[in-house]
Amino acid sequence: MSSDDPQTISASSTVDTPAPAEAAGREVERRSPHLPRRASDRRSARPLPASVLTPPAPPPPPHLDDYKAIVGQSQLDTLRYLAKELKGKTIKMINSTAVGGGVAEMLNRLVPLLSELEVPTHWDVITGGNDFFEVTKAFHNALHGAPYQLTQAAKDIFLMYNEQNRRRMQFGEDIVVIHDPQPAGLVLSRPQTPAHWVWRCHIDLSNPNAEVWQFLRPFVEQYDAAIFSSQSFTQQLSIPQYLFYPCIDPLSEKNKELPDSQVQEICDEFGIDRSRPIVTQVSRFDRLKDPVGVVQAYKLAKKYVDCQLVLAGGGASDDPEGAAVLQEVKEAAGNDPDIIILDLPPWCAVQINAIQRASTIIVQKSLKEGFGLTVTEALWKGKPTIAGAVGGIPNQIIHKLTGVLVHSVEGCAFQIRYLLTHPEFARSIGSSGREHVKENFLMTTNVKRWLLLFRILEHTKGRRGQVS
Numbered sequence: 001m002s003s004d005d006p007q008t009i010s011a012s013s014t015v016d017t018p019a020p021a022e023a024a025g026r027e028v029e030r031r032s033p034h035l036p037r038r039a040s041d042r043r044s045a046r047p048l049p050a051s052v053l054t055p056p057a058p059p060p061p062p063h064l065d066d067y068k069a070i071v072g073q074s075q076l077d078t079l080r081y082l083a084k085e086l087k088g089k090t091i092k093m094i095n096s097t098a099v100g101g102g103v104a105e106m107l108n109r110l111v112p113l114l115s116e117l118e119v120p121t122h123w124d125v126i127t128g129g130n131d132f133f134e135v136t137k138a139f140h141n142a143l144h145g146a147p148y149q150l151t152q153a154a155k156d157i158f159l160m161y162n163e164q165n166r167r168r169m170q171f172g173e174d175i176v177v178i179h180d181p182q183p184a185g186l187v188l189s190r191p192q193t194p195a196h197w198v199w200r201c202h203i204d205l206s207n208p209n210a211e212v213w214q215f216l217r218p219f220v221e222q223y224d225a226a227i228f229s230s231q232s233f234t235q236q237l238s239i240p241q242y243l244f245y246p247c248i249d250p251l252s253e254k255n256k257e258l259p260d261s262q263v264q265e266i267c268d269e270f271g272i273d274r275s276r277p278i279v280t281q282v283s284r285f286d287r288l289k290d291p292v293g294v295v296q297a298y299k300l301a302k303k304y305v306d307c308q309l310v311l312a313g314g315g316a317s318d319d320p321e322g323a324a325v326l327q328e329v330k331e332a333a334g335n336d337p338d339i340i341i342l343d344l345p346p347w348c349a350v351q352i353n354a355i356q357r358a359s360t361i362i363v364q365k366s367l368k369e370g371f372g373l374t375v376t377e378a379l380w381k382g383k384p385t386i387a388g389a390v391g392g393i394p395n396q397i398i399h400k401l402t403g404v405l406v407h408s409v410e411g412c413a414f415q416i417r418y419l420l421t422h423p424e425f426a427r428s429i430g431s432s433g434r435e436h437v438k439e440n441f442l443m444t445t446n447v448k449r450w451l452l453l454f455r456i457l458e459h460t461k462g463r464r465g466q467v468s
């Protein structure tokens with residue numbers, strides 16, 4: 001490693017690549033695999049910031065009134081008005097995990113907010129052995145189009161655990177919402193309950209493995225309605241479908257306002273120079289996020305405009321494929337000291353927030369994407385955003401209005417150069433992007449959609465299965 005290598009700040013760099021000081025036999029710091037390393041570590045071993053050593057304690061969930069400063073009193077009044085008619089109606093949400101992943105994160109906020117609106121909402125999590133979660137992980141990938149040979153054994157495991165959970169759980173609520181395929185089989189209890197049953201699908205079903213979809217579809221069609229995250233993620237179904245965009249919480253650690261001093265402190269820790277333009281992509285090290293394409297685009301743009309590139313990702317230390325992609329990124333970066341690669345532990349929400357806020361431009365050059373929450377996060381921070389026109393990204397980026405869409409490395413390079421040299425235009429798409437998120441992709445909008453759906457379902461009481 002030469003002294004002007006790209007700055008890779010991660011555990012792996014401390015473990016397998018001796019820095020010059022280490023090679024010279026000076027004292028070497030010993031760190032746990034997740035400790036990010038300061039850019040300056042190779043020159044002077046300063047102690048790491050305590051903030052990234054261990055996961056911070058989760059802050060208490062916000063109350064409805066905490067959103068007033070962001071969305072305004074009238075939005076909150078609307079929610080209270082919509083909830084009035086539902087007062088006392090009970091809801092049950094069921095998914096497959098209480099922690100980790102976007103669905104659990106969203107439920108963590110949605111459930112207390114609905115309950116605060118006097119629509120008591122309970123959240124249950126199904127249980128299962130490793131065999132069940134292996135099968136459902138394989139189903140998940142297959143529903144995204146991965147090749148998969150569905151066996152009778154896999155079907156039996158899926159059915160057995162769904163049956164076990166079905167027998168264990170009570171469904172006495174007015175509305176039952178099942179999230180994703182893992183607990184989809186619970187709907188077999190529907191005939192014995194007066195509840196409306198809704199299937200909330202968070203994944204892209206547009207190109208599913210035919211066998212897995214054929215197996216799941218009969219369950220899905222027993223629900224009263226299905227909800228998808230984008231028009232492009234749906235399937236033809238015999239039941240009514242609703243469109244609910246995913247959302248971000250503007251009060252979460254990832255998205256809350258930060259004082260500039262904190263942004264500065266975090267940038268200093270990672271060796272990011274705020275006096276020069278910063279182009280950032282935040283993403284898992286995954287080929288479908290095209291981090292190598294981002295490096296290539298940056299290099300093309302850099303011939304014309306000065307900038308740094310920050311690639312902030314995670315997962316490379318516990319995912320062999322992630323580690324391989326990180327290696328490819330490092331190779332593509334070569335010896336450019338203006339490329340800062342961060343392999344962050346999963347609890348670094350506030351650091352990601354600060355890096356996004358410090359950025360001049362945010363890129364999400366995905367080749368395939370789900371909804372693309374990093375784009376939502378970037379737009380919410382008012383950042384001019386360049387993103388691949390895939391998955392749910394075109395729902396968020398209206399080309400040249402709320403951001404710019406690209407289809408190639410060259411297109412991305414052109415837009416980086418253009419936005420860095422046209423700051424007025426960049427500012428204007430950034431601010432329209434924030435408005436677009438405020439209108440469509442915040443937690444409060446999501447609560448509104450749930451309340452509207454619950455009202456529609458309740459209006460059709462006695463006509464279950466005919467909500468269209």
Ligand code: UDP
Nearest residue numbers: 282283284312313314344370371372373374
């Ligand atoms: N993220 C993170 N740490 C990382 C990389 C990503 O916390 O190192 C977050 C990112 O801020 C976003 C989510 O993980 O909230 C990724 O969601 P997205 O829909 O963009 O992509 P996915 O990873 O689900 O394909």
